[in-house]
Amino acid sequence: MKAKNNSYRKNFALIISFMVLISVSLVLALILGYKLTKKYIENEFSALKIDVLEKTIAPYNTLFQNKIPEISFYQGFLDSTSAEKYADTVLKNYPFVEKILFYDAQVSNHHIEDGLRIGNFSVGIKKLYQFGANIKQKDKTIFDGKHPGTLSLSSGDEFNKISLKLASYIETADTTKALSSEQIFRVFYSIVNNKISYMNIPRRDDIKIYQDLMFKKLPPSPFYEQDVFSFELNPQKLKIINNHPELYQFITIKPLSYDPILEKPNLITTDIALPGAFSDYKMYFGSEPGFLGKEVNHRFYPIGVAVFMVYLILAFITFLIYRNLNINQKLFSLQYDFINNLTHEFKTPVSVIKIAGNNIKNSKELSDKERNHYGKILDEEADKLNDLMNKLLSFTQIENKAIKINYQEINLEVFAQNAIDAFQLKYPDYEIHLEIKKLKTFSTDPVLLNSIFHNLIENAYKYANEGQKDLKICIYKEKKDIVFSFKDRGIGIEAKELNHIFKKFYRIQNKYNQQGSVGLGLAFCKELVNFMNGKITVKSKIGKGSEFEVTLPYEK
Structure with missing residues (x-):
């Protein structure tokens, strides 16, 4: 009959399966983490262009919302000198403004040749100035009103557009109500490609006078001052602020018709339209695949390290489990052998003692030689038992520091x-x-x-x-x-x-x-x-x- 195998059971297949599982999980986690990081970078590449646009056009918004409305503070009484000072501050602080036209305009019921007349209401140009970085002093005055009919069509057309808006507003204006932001933008601003024109906003009393001039037959009126500024802009002089250099390798401002693929077919690109007067232009963002790949690797690195550290911890725990099972197996084997051997060590002297005792018990008479023989046997076997017990007891006391x-x-x-x-x-x-x-x-x-x-x-x-x-x-x-x-x-x-x-x-x-x-x-x-x-x-x-x-x- 085959002897029963009394070995300690340890399931190494389970440990191996667990190691395979966590190894596969590591690979899957790294692949998934890399793909998610790459997808996240792609989403950021498409989404964060708005941040770059906002930072880049912030000076334009400041000009449009804060600097241009300052013109109304002068209520039409700007002359060429003060207008030039104003223009210099704009040209200095906003490099994308290439040229500024200053229309020194006047409103009356007089007949005019260079301007707009609706009924008895007239808006004309007294003088026209231009200011810019490369404009000489002698060229700053381009129309002085002394020579009617010399005003260029483009300058006259721009002036007529905003004058017509003013006349249309005066025709229906309710002077009992304050102007809304929407009315100000609609009436006193004229925004076309690369150009913003602005007329100073007249006071309520001036609007009432303008209405009288338009609808009543009055004797020749005095001239009322109005100022119109036209800002010619170049969007390509906007300072591009790339606040995400890790995503965008190239950023340019180009016309809507521009196609970056024709220049660099392998470039990853996205774009966003510029607002307002720059609506004919877009901001183009581009990066080479390798450039974005570096950012993906840079962001994936801590994720990969974290995943790998978790894997190492799990692998170490698996090793500890394996070692514990191995130690337990060895301890089981040693203790199993110890019990068998200790039983044998006890069994031999006990058997000898029992035999000697039985011989003494069954013998009717013992000679001195037999008594000494059996006594020696009992004494020796008892010493063996005592030595074994003392050794076990001393071992335990030493291990427990009890002596x-x-x-x-x-x-x-x-x-x-x-x-x-x-x-x-x-x-x-x-x-x-x-x-x-x-x-x-x-x-x-x-x-x-x-x-x-x-x-x-x-x-x-x-x-x-x-x-x-x-x-x-x-x-x-x-x-x-x-x-x-x-x-x-x-x-x-x-x-x-x-x-x-x-x-x-x-x-x-x-x-x-x-x-x-x-x-x-x-x-x-x-x-x-x-x-x-x-x-x-x-x-x-x-x-x-x-x-x-x-x-x-x-x-x-």
């Missing part, structure tokens, strides 16, 4: 020779040689040190072939330590086993352990040595023997 070192001054030669004599009485064939170099006494716990001697001497006898039961004990001082060397001519220990022999319950699998070994002897020695603040090492060669060295502090 203290009881220091005593000992004579090394007397101490070592007593330990040797006890073994040679027990094993007459055991050759033990003692050498002590220049040392006489040592302060230590004699009980603990005796336990170390007992285990190492017994171990050397157990793992030696017949005829080679030989041990050399050497005691000497090395710097601030004392060294106890136990060198035998036993079977030796394989190199791969040297890292394990001091582990609790560990047994080397060979013919010398077939009769049972609990695996506590060397582990017990190591615990004792560590407890006494020392160290134990071993050197061994197969077939030639082993040397154990116990090093303890000599000077406290």
Whole structure:
């Protein structure tokens, strides 16, 4: 019948499956994270152009909403000098304004030649000036009113447009109500491609006078001043403010008909129309695929690191689970062997004691020889049981720090020779040689040190072939330590086993352990040595023997 396999069950397939799962999850998370980051960058590329547009046209909005309405503060009384000063501030602060035309206009019921007349209402140009960076002083006056009919068609047409708006408003104006923002924009502004024209807003009283001039037959009226400014703009002189340089590699302002694909077919592009007077132009944004790819990588890097760190944490947890299962398996195996071997160690002396007891019980008379024989057997087997129990109890006490070192001054030669004599009485064939170099006494716990001697001497006898039961004990001082060397001519220990022999319950699998070994002897020695603040090492060669060295502090 096949023996039952009493091994610790550990499901490595589950651990491998979990590692595969988290590895696949890592790859999927990285791919998904990269795609989402790329998509996010693409969305930003399309959406954040509004931010760039707002920053770029902010000066234009300031000019339109704040600077141009300042003209109304002068109520038509600007002359060429004050108009030039105003124009200079505009040209200086707003580089996209290339030229400013100043119409020094007047309103009356007089007949005019260069202007607009509706009924009795006349709006004419007294003088026309132009201001710009490259305009010489002699060229600033382009119409002075002294030579009727010399006004250019373009200048006259622009003036007539805004004058017509004024006349239309006066025709239906309700002077009891204040002008709304919508009326101001509709009447006093004229916005065409690359040009903004503005007439100063007359007061309510002036509007009433203008209505009288329009609808009543009055004697020739005085001239009422009105100022009209026309700003000629160049959108390509707008200062482009790229507040998202990580997204946009190239930004230009071009006409609506411009197609960037014709110049750079591989460029990723988007565009947005300019407002107001720049409505014939667009702002074009472009970036090469590699440029945006760098930004995708830059933003994906922390995401990838975070995902990878989570993976490493999960992998480390998996390793800990694996190690724990492996340790548990080893502990299970060691404890299983320990129970079997301990049972055998107890069973043998108990069986011998039981046999000896039965013989004594069943014997009617015992001779002195038989009584001494059975007594010796019972005494030896009881010593074995007692030694085993003491070893287990001491091991537990040392591990739990339940005992203290009881220091005593000992004579090394007397101490070592007593330990040797006890073994040679027990094993007459055991050759033990003692050498002590220049040392006489040592302060230590004699009980603990005796336990170390007992285990190492017994171990050397157990793992030696017949005829080679030989041990050399050497005691000497090395710097601030004392060294106890136990060198035998036993079977030796394989190199791969040297890292394990001091582990609790560990047994080397060979013919010398077939009769049972609990695996506590060397582990017990190591615990004792560590407890006494020392160290134990071993050197061994197969077939030639082993040397154990116990090093303890000599000077406290």
